[in-house]
Amino acid sequence: xxxxxxxxxxxxxxxxxxxxxxxxxxxxxxxxxxxxxxxxxxxxxxxxxxxxxxxxxxxxxxxxxxxxxxxxxxxxxxxxxxxxxxxxxxxxxxxxxxxxxxxxxxxxxxxxxxxxxxxxxxxxxxxxxxxxxxxxxxxxxxxxxxxxxxxxxxxxxxxxxxxxxxxxxxxxxxxxxxxxxxxxxxxxxxxxxxxxxxxxxxxxxxxxxxxxxxxxxxxxxxxxxxxxxxxxxxxxxxxxxxxxxxxxxx
Amino acid sequence: xxxxxxxxxxxxxxxxxxxxxxxxxxxxxxxxxxxxxxxxxxxxxxxxxxxxxxxxxxxxxxxxxxxxxxxxxxxxxxxxxxxxxxxxxxxxxxxxxxxxxxxxxxxxxxxxxxxxxxxxxxxxxxxxxxxxxxxxxxxxxxxxxxxxxxxxxxxxxxxxxxxxxxxxxxxxxxxxxxxxxxxxxxxxxxxxxxxxxxxxxxxxxxxxxxxxxxxxxxxxxxxxxxxxxxxxxxxxxxxxxxxxxxxxxxxxxxxxxxxxxxxxxxxxxxxxxxxxxxxxxxxxxxxxxxxxxxxxxxxxxxxxxxxxxxxxxxxxxxxxxxxxxxxxxxxxxxxxxxxxxxxxxxxxxxxxxxxxxxxxxxxxxxxxxxxxxxxxxxxxxxxxxxxxxxxxxxxxxxxxxxxxxxxxxxxxxxxxxxxxxxxxxxxxxxxxxxxxxxxxxxxxxxxxxxxxxxxxxxxxxxxxxxxxxxxxxxxxxxxxxxxx
Ligand SMILES: Nc1ncnc2c1ncn2[C@@H]1O[C@H](COP(=O)(O)OP(=O)(O)OP(=O)(O)O)[C@@H](O)[C@H]1O
Ligand SMILES: [Mg+2]
Numbered sequence: 001x002x003x004x005x006x007x008x009x010x011x012x013x014x015x016x017x018x019x020x021x022x023x024x025x026x027x028x029x030x031x032x033x034x035x036x037x038x039x040x041x042x043x044x045x046x047x048x049x050x051x052x053x054x055x056x057x058x059x060x061x062x063x064x065x066x067x068x069x070x071x072x073x074x075x076x077x078x079x080x081x082x083x084x085x086x087x088x089x090x091x092x093x094x095x096x097x098x099x100x101x102x103x104x105x106x107x108x109x110x111x112x113x114x115x116x117x118x119x120x121x122x123x124x125x126x127x128x129x130x131x132x133x134x135x136x137x138x139x140x141x142x143x144x145x146x147x148x149x150x151x152x153x154x155x156x157x158x159x160x161x162x163x164x165x166x167x168x169x170x171x172x173x174x175x176x177x178x179x180x181x182x183x184x185x186x187x188x189x190x191x192x193x194x195x196x197x198x199x200x201x202x203x204x205x206x207x208x209x210x211x212x213x214x215x216x217x218x219x220x221x222x223x224x225x226x227x228x229x230x231x232x233x234x235x236x237x238x239x240x241x242x243x244x245x246x247x248x249x250x
Numbered sequence: 251x252x253x254x255x256x257x258x259x260x261x262x263x264x265x266x267x268x269x270x271x272x273x274x275x276x277x278x279x280x281x282x283x284x285x286x287x288x289x290x291x292x293x294x295x296x297x298x299x300x301x302x303x304x305x306x307x308x309x310x311x312x313x314x315x316x317x318x319x320x321x322x323x324x325x326x327x328x329x330x331x332x333x334x335x336x337x338x339x340x341x342x343x344x345x346x347x348x349x350x351x352x353x354x355x356x357x358x359x360x361x362x363x364x365x366x367x368x369x370x371x372x373x374x375x376x377x378x379x380x381x382x383x384x385x386x387x388x389x390x391x392x393x394x395x396x397x398x399x400x401x402x403x404x405x406x407x408x409x410x411x412x413x414x415x416x417x418x419x420x421x422x423x424x425x426x427x428x429x430x431x432x433x434x435x436x437x438x439x440x441x442x443x444x445x446x447x448x449x450x451x452x453x454x455x456x457x458x459x460x461x462x463x464x465x466x467x468x469x470x471x472x473x474x475x476x477x478x479x480x481x482x483x484x485x486x487x488x489x490x491x492x493x494x495x496x497x498x499x500x501x502x503x504x505x506x507x508x509x510x511x512x513x514x515x516x517x518x519x520x521x522x523x524x525x526x527x528x529x530x531x532x533x534x535x536x537x538x539x540x541x542x543x544x545x546x547x548x549x550x551x552x553x554x555x556x557x558x559x560x561x562x563x564x565x566x567x568x569x570x571x572x573x574x575x576x577x578x579x580x581x582x583x584x585x586x587x588x589x590x591x592x593x594x595x596x597x598x599x600x601x602x603x604x605x606x607x608x609x610x611x612x613x614x615x616x617x618x619x620x621x622x623x624x625x626x627x628x629x630x631x632x633x634x635x636x637x638x639x640x641x642x643x644x645x646x647x648x649x650x651x652x653x654x655x656x657x658x659x660x661x662x663x664x665x666x667x668x669x670x671x672x673x674x675x676x677x678x679x680x681x682x683x684x685x686x687x688x689x690x691x692x693x694x695x696x697x698x699x700x701x702x703x704x705x706x707x708x709x710x711x712x713x714x715x716x717x718x719x720x721x722x723x724x725x726x727x728x729x730x731x732x733x734x
Contacts (some may be wrong), residue, residue: 075687075691075692075694077687078688084689090682090686092683092687092701094704094705095704100698103692103700104690104691106693
């Protein structure tokens with residue numbers, strides 16, 4: 001059974017059809033990549049998976065671990081192991097990154113029936129992850145994402161992912177805004193999580209990321225549909241040729 | 251002025267005639283309404299000396315002249331209060347003793363649990379007879395004895411009137427004069443009880459007066475009167491109130507708190523107010539008209555107010571500082587939360603009289619539901635206050651689209667060497683922020699709590715440690731159901 005199974009999903013926003021029949025099945029242990037032109041519905045798909053409001057789901061289904069994902073509240077999905085690294089992480093003034101992280105970790109622990117993390121353990125854990133991701137320890141004292149550079153925001157997303165250890169993570173253009181070194185560090189973070197029980201959906205515009213996070217499958221999305229799927233070589237092909245032929249088809 | 255004084259005198263005569271002192275002193279409850287007779291009744295009930303009765307009567311007569319001066323300038327709407335429809339004295343009712351927490355309203359227990367109030371305290375708060383393991387009376391007595399040995403006077407103000415009349419006479423009404431304002435004058439006439447604190451010279455009171463106070467929480471709700479005097483070089487931290495929800499049959503509350511800090515003395519006064527706010531439709535709830543003022547009378551003295559206001563249907567409250575002594579410091583930290591139909595008009599006054607006096611105002615207003623939340627502040631710097639400084643920061647956070655937040659800061663600076671700084675922000679909890687938190691596994695209430703607590707962190711940090719944690723939870727509970 002696939003960990004996540006999307007079947008013929010049709011979604012519109014304010015009367016405009018965005019997703020026009022997406023089907024995608026991802027097994028535990030796999031990494032899938034989606035590439036596609038701007039405005040084609042990649043973030044819309046991410047948001048539908050995460051459970052954001054404001055979309056009109058016309059038809060189709062999404063199951064996660066055999067459950068009807070679309071029937072679950074967003075926080076329930078998250079606690080069940082669904083994670084979205086946002087394309088545009090939100091600033092939360094006044095809330096220190098560390099307070100936010102602690103709160104997120106503790107909700108997960110509560111859901112698992114574990115006691116809350118104690119302050120020392122938390123600091124040790126975060127420091128270790130920071131080190132691996134090249135995040136200065138000072139950053140977590142700052143309000144979440146407030147005044148973070150584009151790259152810092154993306155690193156903070158990956159930090160959250162590594163702390164929460166989701167079973168299924170969607171990375172929506174997490175590579176955008178990262179410098180070359182950061183790209184490698186962040187990819188190492190993702191790769192460290194890869195394993196037989198987890199799956200990833202990586203959305204990117206750049207083939208380069210896929211040199212570091214090597215996908216099992218690559219999909220081309222255009223005009224609200226998956227118009228081509230293939231192996232990791234498809235990404236190279238796209239980089240060389242662009243989307244022109246798929247746009248015509250869509 | 252003359253005309254109204256005359257009227258007052260005339261009224262007095264008529265009243266004296268009409269009401270001669272006839273109320274039965276044995277009765278547990280004074281008849282409805284307010285008159286000289288009632289004032290005498292209260293005073294007699296408390297066995298007060300003549301000077302105290304005179305003081306009350308003077309207040310009562312003044313109050314009659316203020317009949318048309320009930321403050322109307324605040325951004326608050328409530329039906330006109332008929333003061334003759336209230337009861338002004340009732341012997342504190344013994345709460346029915348319960349045998350175990352099983353007999354307590356489960357909803358109340360749920361709230362205690364959410365606040366993280368320890369089991370034993372839950373029992374005390376809800377009136378469960380406490381077993382020998384934790385004998386609250388003996389703990390309280392131990393504290394009291396310790397304090398006494400250090401020379402601290404900490405007792406009900408009615409007791410202080412008997413045991414320390416010289417201190418009460420000297421300081422009562424010295425910060426909030428009898429004629430100060432409609433509600434304070436009313437309180438002066440009919441106050442029933444409250445706390446009295448005196449910290450002797452040079453003593454740093456080693457314990458939060460809260461611990462003791464909380465265990466001994468009495469039903470002094472309606473017209474509380476508190477007087478705290480910190481003698482030269484002393485320090486005290488006093489905590490009023492309780493995070494646990496407070497109910498009271500009396501809708502009208504009009505407390506007065508006076509603080510006096512002499513040379514080099516410091517008073518830290520923290521309040522957590524969680525009186526019944528009324529229901530979701532705005533029915534019921536306490537009207538809370540409070541006059542709180544501190545006088546930094548001595549040089550280098552300091553008064554710090556921290557308030558967390560989450561309860562009451564109406565809050566009218568401006569804890570203030572009169573910075574008289576040179577180099578004295580006044581600080582005001584406030585979190586005011588309004589939800590559903592609650593209305594709060596709260597803030598502070600900082601009156602700079604002495605040289606190099608400094609004041610700091612940090613106000614965080616959070617409004618949700620259909621509530622209205624106003625910050626009203628005055629910073630006045632008098633001509634002689636050379637080098638005075640003020641910093642004011644007022645932040646408002648809105649939840650939803652149907653609430654209102656207002657900021658009304660007045661600055662009157664009469665000294666060219668003084669400096670004032672004012673910053674204000676208004677923000678909203680956005681859908682994006684909430685979704686972000688949900689995506690990380692928090693539920694809506696946890697998300698709102700996290701964001702709001704972040705917003706008012708600066709204020710909550712000034713609370714005594716163990717209380718700050720409860721206050722954080724209280725913030726969350728007050729906003730339950732405000733989103734989604
Ligand atoms: N709330 C909305 N109202 C109207 N249009 C919307 C809304 N949200 C998304 N859209 C539209 O839906 C389309 C798909 O947007 P989406 O963000 O999913 O694209 P994307 O593939 O992630 O693009 P990019 O590569 O630029 O991130 C766009 O045309 C966008 O303008
Ligand atoms: Mg996108």
